[in-house]
Amino acid sequence: MPQTDSSAPSSPPLAPAWPPQALAGMELFRGLEAAALAEVMAAAHIRTVPRHTPLFHQGDPAPHCHALLSGGVRISQSNAAGAQVALRFIGAGEMFGTVPLFTDRLYPADAETVADSVEIRWTETTLRQLITRHPAIALNLVGVIGRRLMEVQDRLREVTTGRVEQRLARALLRLAAQSKRDQAPDGTGTTLAFPLTRKDLAELSGTTLHTASRTLAAWEKRGWLSSGRRNGRVRITLHDVAALTAMAEEGRD
Amino acid sequence: MPQTDSSAPSSPPLAPAWPPQALAGMELFRGLEAAALAEVMAAAHIRTVPRHTPLFHQGDPAPHCHALLSGGVRISQSNAAGAQVALRFIGAGEMFGTVPLFTDRLYPADAETVADSVEIRWTETTLRQLITRHPAIALNLVGVIGRRLMEVQDRLREVTTGRVEQRLARALLRLAAQSKRDQAPDGTGTTLAFPLTRKDLAELSGTTLHTASRTLAAWEKRGWLSSGRRNGRVRITLHDVAALTAMAEEGRD
Incomplete structure (x- = not known):
C-alpha cells in the first residue's frame, strides 16, 4: 500500500486506497506489467490536496517526481513585475515538477491545485531505483518531456509568427x-x-x-x-x- | 571503429578516426566508462558534411539519434509564410533530432550545417540497445531534453513579458x-x-x-x-x- 501523508495527525483526511491499475493510464508507466505497477504504487506517497493549495514554489529545492491521480494543477512563473503567469495546466494522470531532478534541482515554477486533487509522488532516490529496475520508465520520461518540448517550441513559434x-x-x-x-x-x-x-x-x-x-x-x-x-x-x-x-x-x- | 559514410564511393572524403574519448565531453554520455564509450563509438555512423548541407527536413521520418563531433547546425522551422525561422543552433558535442524517436517519429524541424561539420549518429535500434546496456544514457537524455524544455519555456515567457x-x-x-x-x-x-x-x-x-x-x-x-x-x-x-x-x-x- 502507498503511504498517505496527512497534515492533521489527529484526524487525517484519508486518501482513498488506489489500486496499482490507477497508474496504468499514466504515460510515465506505459508498458509496465502489473507486478511493476504494484511496486511503483507501493513506493509512492499519496495525499489529498484541497484546491488553491500551493504544492511547491519557484526556486525551492526539488526532491520529488510528482503526478496527479485526480484534479488539476496550475504551473506558473512569476514575471518581471512579480505577477504569476500561467505556463501549463496539469490534469489527472500527468507528471509535473520532475525535470529539475535531472537538471539543476530547483523548481522552475510554482504549482498550485486548481481543484480538489490527489497527488502522487516519489522521492528522487525511489524514482532512480524504479528506473534501474524498470528502464521503460526512463524512456517514457523522455517521451513526456520531449512532447512538452515540442509543444512549447510550437507555442514559441506561434507567439512570434502567428495571429x-x-x-x-x-x-x-x-x-x-x-x-x-x-x-x-x-x-x-x-x-x-x-x-x-x-x-x-x-x-x-x-x-x-x-x-x-x-x-x-x-x-x-x-x-x-x-x-x-x-x-x-x-x-x-x-x-x-x-x-x-x-x-x-x-x-x- | 565507427563506420564512415561516403557519397562518392570512388574517392570517399574519409572522416578522420575519432577516439571513443571524443564522446566523453558529450552530456549524453556523461558518466560512462571508457569501455562503454568504445562500445558507443563502435556502433556509430560518422560522416563529414560540408557547410550548407541539409541533414533532415521537417516532417520526414526520424530514424536516428544525431549529434555533432565538430561544426555547427541550424535547426529551423517553416512559418506560415513558408519562410525558415531559426529555432536553435547546435554546436560540437550537442545532440539534435533525437526527441521524435520517443514521440511521433517525425522530425519537427529542418537541420542544416552552418559550417563544415562532422556528424555522428546512431539508428533507433542501436540507441535503444545502448540504453538497455547503459541506462545512464537514458537519464542523460532526460537531462538534455529537460534543460532545453526549461530554456524554451524561459524564451516563451521572455517573448510575452520581456523587452x-x-x-x-x-x-x-x-x-x-x-x-x-x-x-x-x-x-x-x-x-x-x-x-x-x-x-x-x-x-x-x-x-x-x-x-x-x-x-x-x-x-x-x-x-x-x-x-x-x-x-x-x-x-x-x-x-x-x-x-x-x-x-x-x-x-x-
Missing part, C-alpha cells in the same frame, strides 16, 4: 485534448478539465487579457464555446471543435 | 555559453561558434530584423560586441559580457 486568434484557438484545443474524458453534461461538447480564468487563457496564448476576453466573447456569440459556472467554478465548454480547429490551422505551417 | 533588448542579450549569452571554447584571437572576448545572420538573431530573440539590427549596431557602438568576417563567414564576438548580462538581467524575475 492572436490562432494562438487562442490552439491553447483551447490543447486544453481540450487534456480533457477528453470531460464530456459536457448534455453531450454537446468538451468541457475543459480546468477552472480557467480569462487571464489564464491570455497568458497561455501570449496575448493581453483585453484581447483574449474580446475574442472569447466573439466566439461565444458564434456558438463555438460557452462558459458557465459548474460546482461554483468557471468552466469553458467547446461546442464547435471543427470551427476552432479551422481557426487554429489557418495559415498552419 | 526586446533583454531577449536579444539573453540570446547572445546563450550562444556564448555554447561557444565557451571559442576565445577571440586576441583574447578580448568570446566569439560565437556559429556564423549567424542578423535575421537568425532576430528570430532567436523573437523580434524583427529591423529592431535586431538597430540594437546590435547600438551595442557595437558601445563596444559590447563586434562583428566581422573570419574565414569568409560573419562572426560575432562578445567583448563586454558583464554589460550584456546586466541588460539580460534587467527586470529579471
